[in-house]
Amino acid sequence: xxxxxxxxxxxxxxxxxxxxxxxxxxxxxxxxxxxxxxxxxxxxxxxxxxxxxxxxxxxxxxxxxxxxxxxxxxxxxxxxxxxxxxxxxxxxxxxxxxxxxxxxxxxxxxxxxxxxxxxxxxxxxxxxxxxxxxxxxxxxxxxxxxxxxxxxxxxxxxxxxxxxxxxxxxxxxxxxxxxxxxxxxxxxxxxxxxxxxxxxxxxxxxxxxxxxxxxxxxxxxxxxxxxxxxxxxxxxxxxxxxxxxxxxxxxxxxxxxxxxxxxxxxxxxxxxxxxxxxxxxxxxxxxxxxxxxxx
Amino acid sequence: xxxxxxxxxxxxxxxxxxxxxxxxxxxxxxxxxxxxxxxxxxxxxxxxxxxxxxxxxxxxxxxxxxxxxxxxxxxxxxxxxxxxxxxxxxxxxxxxxxxxxxxxxxxxxxxxxxxxxxxxxxxxxxxxxxxxxxxxxxxxxxxxxxxxxxxxxxxxxxxxxxxxxxxxxxxxxxxxxxxxxxxxxxxxxxxxxxxxxxxxxxxxxxxxxxxxxxxxxxxxxxxxxxxxxxxxxxxxxxxxxxxxxxxxxxxxxxxxxxxxxxxxxxxxxxxxxxxxxxxxxxxxxxxxxxxxxxxxxxxxxxxxxxxxxxxxxxxxxxxxxxxxxxxxxxxxxxxxxxxxxxxxxxxxxxxxxxxxxxxxx
Numbered sequence: 001x002x003x004x005x006x007x008x009x010x011x012x013x014x015x016x017x018x019x020x021x022x023x024x025x026x027x028x029x030x031x032x033x034x035x036x037x038x039x040x041x042x043x044x045x046x047x048x049x050x051x052x053x054x055x056x057x058x059x060x061x062x063x064x065x066x067x068x069x070x071x072x073x074x075x076x077x078x079x080x081x082x083x084x085x086x087x088x089x090x091x092x093x094x095x096x097x098x099x100x101x102x103x104x105x106x107x108x109x110x111x112x113x114x115x116x117x118x119x120x121x122x123x124x125x126x127x128x129x130x131x132x133x134x135x136x137x138x139x140x141x142x143x144x145x146x147x148x149x150x151x152x153x154x155x156x157x158x159x160x161x162x163x164x165x166x167x168x169x170x171x172x173x174x175x176x177x178x179x180x181x182x183x184x185x186x187x188x189x190x191x192x193x194x195x196x197x198x199x200x201x202x203x204x205x206x207x208x209x210x211x212x213x214x215x216x217x218x219x220x221x222x223x224x225x226x227x228x229x230x231x232x233x234x235x236x237x238x239x240x241x242x243x244x245x246x247x248x249x250x251x252x253x254x255x256x257x258x259x260x261x262x263x264x265x266x267x268x269x270x271x272x273x274x275x276x277x278x279x280x281x282x283x284x285x286x287x288x289x290x291x292x293x294x295x
Numbered sequence: 296x297x298x299x300x301x302x303x304x305x306x307x308x309x310x311x312x313x314x315x316x317x318x319x320x321x322x323x324x325x326x327x328x329x330x331x332x333x334x335x336x337x338x339x340x341x342x343x344x345x346x347x348x349x350x351x352x353x354x355x356x357x358x359x360x361x362x363x364x365x366x367x368x369x370x371x372x373x374x375x376x377x378x379x380x381x382x383x384x385x386x387x388x389x390x391x392x393x394x395x396x397x398x399x400x401x402x403x404x405x406x407x408x409x410x411x412x413x414x415x416x417x418x419x420x421x422x423x424x425x426x427x428x429x430x431x432x433x434x435x436x437x438x439x440x441x442x443x444x445x446x447x448x449x450x451x452x453x454x455x456x457x458x459x460x461x462x463x464x465x466x467x468x469x470x471x472x473x474x475x476x477x478x479x480x481x482x483x484x485x486x487x488x489x490x491x492x493x494x495x496x497x498x499x500x501x502x503x504x505x506x507x508x509x510x511x512x513x514x515x516x517x518x519x520x521x522x523x524x525x526x527x528x529x530x531x532x533x534x535x536x537x538x539x540x541x542x543x544x545x546x547x548x549x550x551x552x553x554x555x556x557x558x559x560x561x562x563x564x565x566x567x568x569x570x571x572x573x574x575x576x577x578x579x580x581x582x583x584x585x586x587x588x589x590x591x592x593x594x595x596x597x598x599x600x601x602x603x604x605x606x607x608x609x610x611x612x613x614x615x616x617x618x619x620x621x622x623x624x625x626x627x628x629x630x631x632x633x634x635x636x637x638x639x640x641x642x643x644x645x646x647x648x649x650x651x652x653x654x655x656x
Binding site for chain 2: 022025027028029030032033035036037039040043073075098099100101102105131132135136139226227228229269271272273274275278
């Protein structure tokens with residue numbers, strides 16, 4: 001065995017050893033704490049956080065489990081608001097339409113989320129990429145104008161948010177799930193993560209995939225926003241576009257949109273729609289939903 | 296501590312906006328060149344004499360904008376456009392973010408920083424804080440512990456689920472009926488430390504409130520902290536990484552930031568004490584060598600710049616000594632390093648014993 005491969009092999013065992021200890025103590029660790037423990041106990045094998053993260057990935061793939069089940073603390077960035085009522089075991093009933101503009105935080109505990117009872121009379125689930133947009137829609141009570149549930153992971157979706165979305169979708173399979181993301185490769189990548197799972201997460205990936213449709217922003221919406229609101233794509237955006245293209249998971253329509261982004265060399269944020277006033281976003285969403293304008 | 300910015304009602308602001316606009320209009324109509332004078336504020340300077348205007352919260356002179364200069368004209372144009380948007384927000388009782396405002400006239404504003412500066416200028420002219428203009432951001436802060444309060448009619452009962460994080464409300468002015476059984480407030484720099492304390496059931500064994508701004512604290516977090524202290528009169532201890540960024544976050548809580556220097560009086564929390572981690576803690580608690588990371592050239596540069604801040608010498612010379620020690624030793628470490636030997640060391644030993652024995656600065 002080559003030395004590098006041998007070391008990677010040993011690293012997997014070292015991670016499992018520590019996780020075993022943590023689980024026996026019935027505690028949890030953050031990835032950073034795990035890094036320091038490994039750095040001190042096995043300095044010959046671990047020298048960076050990246051190495052630790054990769055080894056954790058390896059363990060997750062090997063044992064076909066989630067990071068959460070290894071005892072690694074899962075924080076959830078997710079928020080939920082709208083016409084849905086959640087109730088945990090032995091817990092209060094939470095009416096997510098009365099949660100103010102900040103919404104209700106989604107717990108990072110997958111076991112807890114699994115036991116939640118969900119009741120809703122919504123007709124759509126709207127997944128929002130950005131926190132600011134979520135807050136605006138929640139403040140405007142958009143979920144009453146169009147009976148819906150709003151969900152955000154404040155960026156790249158974490159496991160808990162995907163898990164909850166998947167659960168609600170399983171319980172209510174007829175609810176269309178619509179995504180509202182920025183018009184750039186990163187936004188599309190976020191949509192794809194909800195839709196297909198997280199490519200970088202190994203076997204855990206495809207478990208919580210949901211049938212998410214792309215509501216906006218799309219190429220045709222560019223005519224709604226003024227030229228100065230378009231910003232050039234960054235090198236990182238192009239990288240993301242490349243990896244999305246080569247992943248082979250994109251349907252034809254998405255590939256066309258992506259090609260249009262790359263060709264134009266520009267990207268646009270949802271906030272650009274505010275050029276027409278604060279009310280415009282709600283109208284835009286309603287118009288697209290009613291016209292079934294999603295792909 | 297109820298500063299004047301807390302009591303600025305929308306109707307008062309709307310009147311000030313009208314008065315300001317009227318004065319500019321009167322100048323134009325009388326063939327006078329309109330002149331706008333904006334106070335300049337600084338949070339700190341490199342003057343170690345202790346007699347700088349930073350020490351008295353005074354403005355450092357005025358900036359004069361006149362239509363005679365091209366660049367000033369553009370700046371005034373931006374200011375008036377932003378003012379118009381703010382007026383609309385106040386009239387409609389709506390809230391918007393800085394980013395939203397940028398997108399309303401992207402060709403005029405060109406960059407986000409232009410909008411940010413206009414907002415600061417408006418706050419200074421109208422003598423108010425940014426949230427009074429109904430310009431808010433998303434909330435990032437978390438709180439847990441022995442606390443209960445209401446916000447816009449909704450109850451936040453942190454006591455019922457003691458080790459669960461609650462989001463700090465963005466509209467701090469809507470918070471009422473604060474009730475607490477805590478003996479102190481603990482502010483932690485990082486969300487991961489907050490999670491560690493939650494996992495260790497810290498609030499179950501310690502009667503306290505734990506707050507985090509997840510890094511540099513945003514305005515709602517800082518206002519919330521001030522509100523808690525105003526209503527509860529509790530000591531506040533701050534736990535940050537032993538590195539230049541941690542120290543900078545500590546000073547942001549205590550003294551405010553340069554960015555919002557004009558509002559520092561209403562955002563800073565003078566009661567904040569530095570609980571840790573100190574450079575001297577690495578010896579005291581026998582941290583493993585591998586956890587002590589070397590300071591980079593950038594780190595050293597930052598520390599040197601921070602050491603020259605006037606308020607350090609004037610108000611907290613003991614902090615300055617520890618910071619200097621960090622520079623001398625050339626190493627930094629994170630709070631997580633304290634958990635290497637035992638995960639619960641932080642919650643069970645480090646924090647309680649430091650507080651009990653008064654080992655804070």
